[in-house]
Amino acid sequence: MARRGHVVLFPFMAQGHLIPFMALADLIQRRTRCTVTVVSTSLNVQKLRSSRPSSDPSDGVRFEELPFDSSDHGLPPGTENADRLPFHQILTLLEAAETLRPAFKRFVSGLRETGEPLCVVVDFLLGWSVDVVKEVGVFSSVLVTSGAYGSGVDFSIWMHLPHANTASDRFLVPEFPEAGFISRSQLSGNLKNTDGNDSWCKFVRRQLGAVFRSDGFLINTVEALDEVGLKFYARKTGRPVWAIGTIVSESSRSGSCGTEPRILEWLNQHPPSSVLFVAFGSMNTISASQMMALAEALESSGKPFIWVVRPPIGFDINGEFQEQWLPPGFEARMNERKQGILVRGWGPQLEILRHKSTGAFLSHCGWNSILESLISGVPVIAWPLAAEQFFNSKMLVEQLGVCVEIAQGHSSDIDRDYVSSVIKMVLGDTKAGEEMKKNARRAKEIMEAAVIEKEGCEGSSIKALDDFLNTVLS
Helix, strand or coil, X not given: CCCCCEEEEECCCCXXXXXXXXXXXXXXXXXXXXXXXXXEEHHHHHHHHHXXXXXXXXXXXXXXXXXXXXXXXXXXXXXXXXXHCCHHHHHHHHHHHHHHHHHHHHXXXXXXXXXXXXXXXXXXXXXXXXXXXXXXXXXXXXXXXXXXXXXXXXXXXXHHCHHHHCCCCEECCCCCHHHCCEEHHHCCHHHHCCCCCCHHHXXXXXXXXXXXXXXXXXXXXXXXXXXXXXXXXXXXXXXXXXXXXXXXXXXXXXXXXXXXXXXXXXXXXXXXXXXXXXXXXXXXXXXXXXHHHHHHHHHHHCCCEEEEECCCCCCCCCCCCCHHHCCCCHHHHHHHHCCEEEEECCCCHHHHHHCCCEEXXXXXXXXXXXXXXXXXXXXXXXCCCCCCHHHHXXXXXXXXXXXXXXXXXXXXXXXXXXXXXXXXXXXXCCHHHHHHHHHHHHHHHHHHHHCCCCCCCCCHHHHHHHHHHHHHCC
16 A cells, blocks of 8 residues: 655664665565655665665665764774674673664654654664654554564563573473473573673663563564464564564565675586585674584585685684684585585575575574575574574474574584484485475465565565554554
């Protein structure tokens, strides 16, 4: 339905958050005649602008820059994105983002005075902005960029700390018993060790307290795949919950991410569903010993692979990758045998996953990576490392049947023989592997159906987005 109005989007400053927010901006533009403004700090806005086709007259997405100087907060100069920071400085950026409050309030207040229908969608990591929007008197909604199940478990544990009240290794989650038992090994380090008084826990609880005061929730998930998590949100919040996923970028829709010619050429040399893709996301890496063990498992499996490598924990994650972190002669042997290639720093993930030769994805289970794997019909070999990734993996294994888990976190001892056997099982002609592939293909069909935009037969996610827009811009 075409209508006039203004939707403001305010993502946290990290690629895993900016990407789905920008995809949502494009989707709203296609569905309405609304003005869409994406708000962020100057360097992030510059990067987002440069990534868009400047000659496209139909691009109605605007940008608003909020002043921010990272040096004022003890961060390296020019650092405005979490992807450029080591883990121990992420909280500093999160807390520094709260200083954007006055500038953000002035911007929203100015839009409010125009009298045009207005809605503000904020990131769940910027929960403080919900209160700003409510102070101005505008409809506030939160975009949860992760899945309903994984984020629901994570949020509930942070709010109640059930593991701090039991000596058992396994426990149920208050407010979310349907999630089943959680084990301590599925908790990220800062969550596992908190007593509720550290800076991380205080920050998370402060944001979640504000988030649950919002007027509604948009979740980047598909209703038919995430029913348990969506029911939790509806019960917990008592607010409207709209499942609008899978939110994917325009390049994702076209299936083109500009693959390096050597990667495409290498993939084309392999049979369908035979290649393992290995990547741990833009903000995650593993230890040096784990990296060595994984390389040995990949080699012993005999299966072809593409591995996006980044320096291990303790080194600059954006620095140069060194051969000493792998078995002697590993890369040369893989090249000579045509068994595997290493991609340093960044790889065109979605295009690799969509290639007919890719048969499985060894992933950290970040939500964007999961969505890209399933929308490509590719099963997952899980190695969750942080945040809600452990619970995303749990959902993939227990509810969707598209996954097998090989390790948990940064302290896992890697059993080379086990990892090798799992790779061969998933990629090989085995009963378990075929079942995972079948379930992944089914998930792909469900996800594709959810985002159909054909008039008169829109998918569930498109209907949900239209209902959201009708509700907030009436």
